[in-house]
Amino acid sequence: MTALLQVAGLSKAFGGVRAVDGVGFSLAPGEMLALIGPNGAGKSTTFNMVGGQLAPDSGSVRLAGQEIADLPPRAVWRLGVGRTFQIAETFASLSVVENVQMALLSADRRIFRFWRPAAAHRLPDALALLERVGMRAQAARPCSELAYGDVKRVELAMALAHAPRLLLMDEPTAGMAPAERLALMALTREIARERRMGVLFTEHSMDVVFGQADRVLVLVRGQLLAEGTPEAIQQDARVQAAYLGSGKLRQHAKERAHA
């Protein structure tokens, strides 16, 4: 079977720094794949090369068999690679449902015209997306009034508006409380399964990584150190060594053992 995403030999240097150095991995439809690693490991650089924001020095990125490494971000997006994006300041005064309608307008490649409000566009579809992320009851509220965790759900609904085949989430739960983090990623996981949508995400919270990922990639200094199930990664001595100092992985393993 053709993988949804197939990355091979991906490399990018900034001056003398090999930010990403020969990275390869694949991702299946419906799969939640976490990309973890210490600060500066090359996670964002990898993301940006998959999403088209950065051109790799070498290597390939194939989406369902098609090479996308040299395409601009908009073209990559049109082929079905979505990204969660933060609700822009300018849209914070719009209602929750209007924000999703704006995303639907964009998905339909229509230009938002200020004299024709987004309110007219695909209202039932916008409400259905909000229902799916548990935000239907708050559809009419301005986004600026929402709790932070709820904003993240709206952002997820917006990312789903163009029905991506692959969703890239760069630290989706940053700034959220632990229980909210798990809830957001559990929801993302359910939706990924339903839609057969692959999800590549970076995440600093080990609870989220080990609780919600199907598979984990560990990057260290631009190279893939390990790849495997959450259980295998937690027990991998090389990974533990790479994280030594923060003690994050051991701590997590202990907590789970005592739970």
Ligand SMILES: Nc1ncnc2c1ncn2[C@@H]1O[C@H](COP(=O)(O)OP(=O)(O)OP(=O)(O)O)[C@@H](O)[C@H]1O
């Ligand atoms: N535009 C750039 N110009 C120069 N160096 C860069 C640039 N972007 C990234 N780097 C360097 O490349 C390396 C990888 O950075 P990257 O941001 O991809 O890591 P990361 O794993 O996402 O880190 P973090 O967890 O801190 O976000 C770092 O050494 C960083 O300083």
